Amino acid sequence: MNLTPLDICIFSIYCVIIIFIGLYVSRTKKGEKKNSTDYFLAGRSLGWITIGASIIAANISAEQFIGMSGSGYAIGLGMATYEWIAALGLIIVAKWFLPIFLKMKIYTMPQFLEQRYDKRVKTVMAIFWLLVFIFINLTSILYLGALTIKSLVGVPLIYGVIFLAAFAAIYSVYGGIKAVAVTDVVQVAILVGGGLLATYFAMDKLGDGNGFLQGFSNMYETSRDKFHLILKSSNPGYKDLPGISVIIGGLWVANLYYWGCNQYIIQRALAAKSLRExxxxxxxxxILKLFVPLIVVIPGIAVYSMGIELDKPDEAYPWLLSNIMPVGVRGITFAALTAAIVSAVATMLNSISTIFTMDIYKPILHKTASESRLVNVGRLSCIISLTIAIIIAPLLTNIDQAFQYIQEFTGFISPGALAIFLMGFFYKKATANGALLAAIGSFVFSGLMKFLFPDFPWMDRMLIVFILCLITIVISTLIEKKGDSKFAIELTPGMFKTSKAFNIIALIIIAILVLFYLLWW
Incomplete structure (x- = not known):
């Protein structure tokens, strides 16, 4: 994609706006200093628009725009099930997870595990999350983002990595979660707006200049085979989307773990003014999740419908931007893609600094650390983790294989982690020993199943491992015979009651999802 001076100007304006907003909201009054609550939880002051927009900005990155569009090209609308089932998963998290987290006034997910189980469980999971966030997530986001920029505008990979890292660091390292969350509101507007523009011009092309609706109609008629949300076993994509399991199977394990037990996502909700907010x-x-497939899956199907032959499916979105977008709009869509990457990097940095500072540094290394020292340690941990990621990112030369390995590795831990959280919520007899056994069992069970049944769909495997982890926790409590744990969560009457407006919107979302699956079964 060749950027004209106009495109570069538009992109530069975007960069200036984001940095200005990030630094502006990071400022403090003369004589005041940020404390740990300000830096890691924005003083528990975030409003609902900021929370929702920031969650989506954290979730969408280069792998969604590039990877899911590529999957749309190769598999079709089936990939949208990740986004649409996530919408329902978010409703469940809001109704049944958040009341518990906010009641306990926690900073991090490991902190919850300590309060519900013990320090062993907290420390083990904190170290695990730090390793995954730094060496897998942050590194891969920078690499995939820089690779995408290289494929679009020809910037050498290392320069792309440094640019993305520096861009995110300028405002997030100093400002903390508030700077990240507030800028994410703008980032979401840009990435959704730019994404919709890309989809519109693709549809207009398919409609021979007659607009979006005609283009969508033509795409649907020529590519009916791509409009199935439930894949048959004969479909080449069945191993990744195994039929009915995407609705009632293992996808729920990945879904609830990601949205409800993941510091990377849930930290915004912990920083809210109130439970209702x-x-x-x-x-x-x-609600936003319902629209995401329109900007990350449909473009891939559009390229397929145009009859474009690609060497790799992941070339679909770059091809679309390079060949369909008019001058000026290219700058907006490039800004949208960059917004998705930068917001993900900034979010990951903040999650890493929060877990390290509040779960490792304060309780283990410096129990009497002052508030200002905790904030400085948080900033320093951001810089160190980002430096590590910058060094490692360019070394990921086999990213196709590496990315599949990342998905596989996450699927090894998520069943056990979700089991630990759910049993911690609702099973008063669950013990720390049972939680540790489930964490270990998640790896062991997953490894055995992969070795014994290598062709078994990983999504189905996650469901089986999740059930085995639940059983492991129950058996452990029966052996220990300790009765209700003294750390059990007290579930009070009305704790999970939600407002009338919340319930109405939830029912509307469910109805829309039912309609989607009836239309494109």
Whole structure:
């Protein structure tokens, strides 16, 4: 994609606006200093629009625009099930997870595990999350983002990595979660707006200049085979989307773990003004999720419908931007793609600094650390983790294989982690020993199944491993015979009651999802 001076000007304006907003909201009054609550949880002051927009900005990155468009090209609308089932998952998290988290006034997910189980469980999971966030997530986001920029505008990979890292660091390292969340509101507007423009011009091309609706109609008629949400076993994509399992199977394990137990996502909800504000923010994110396939899956199907032959499916979105977007709009769509990457990097940095500072540094390394020291440690951990990621990112030369490995590795831990959280919520007898056994069992069970049944769909495997982890926790409690744990969560009457508006919107979202699956079964 060749950027004209106009495109570069538009992109530069975007960069200036984001940096200005990030630094502006990061400022403090003369003589005041940020404390840990300000830096890591924005003083628990975030509103619902900021929470919802920031969650979506954190979730969408280069792998969605490039990877899911590529999957749309190769598999079709089936990939949208990740986004649409996520909308329902967010509703569940808002109604049944958030009341517990906010009641306990926690900063991090490991902190919840300590309060519900013990320090061993917290420390093990905190170290795991730090390793995954730094060496897998942050590194891969920078690499995939820089690779995307290289494919679009020809910037050498290392320069792309440094640019993305520096862009995110300028405002997020100093400002903390508030700077990240507030800028994410603008980032979401840009990435959704730019994404919709790309989809519109693709549809207009398919409609021979007669607009979006005609183009969509032509695409549907010529590519009916791509409009199935439930894949048959004969479909080449069945191993990744195994039929009915995407609705009632293992996808729910990945879904609830990602949206409900992941510091990377849930930290915005923890920073809300109140439970109601947090739930409204999560529900807002669920509404936005309904539209995400329109900007990350449909473009891939559009390229397929145009009869374009690609060497790799992941070339679909770059091809669309390079060949369909008019001058000026290219700058907007490039800004949208960059917004998705930068917001994900900034979010990951903040999650890493929060877990390290509040779960490792403060309780283990410096129990009496002052508030200002905690904030400085948080900033320093951002810089160190980002430096590590910058060094490692250019070394990921086999990203296709590496990215599949990342998905596989996450699927090894998510069943056990979700089991630990759910049993911690609702099973008063669950013990720390049972939680540790489930964490270990998640790896062991997953490894055995992959070795014994290598062709078994990973999504179905996650469901089986999740059930085995639940059983492991129950058996452990029966052996220990300790009765209800003294750390059990007290579930009070009305704790999970939600507002009338929340319930109405939730029912509308469910109705829309039912309609989608009836239309494109």
């Amino acid at each position: 947090s739930q409204k923010g999560i529900e807002f994110a669920a």
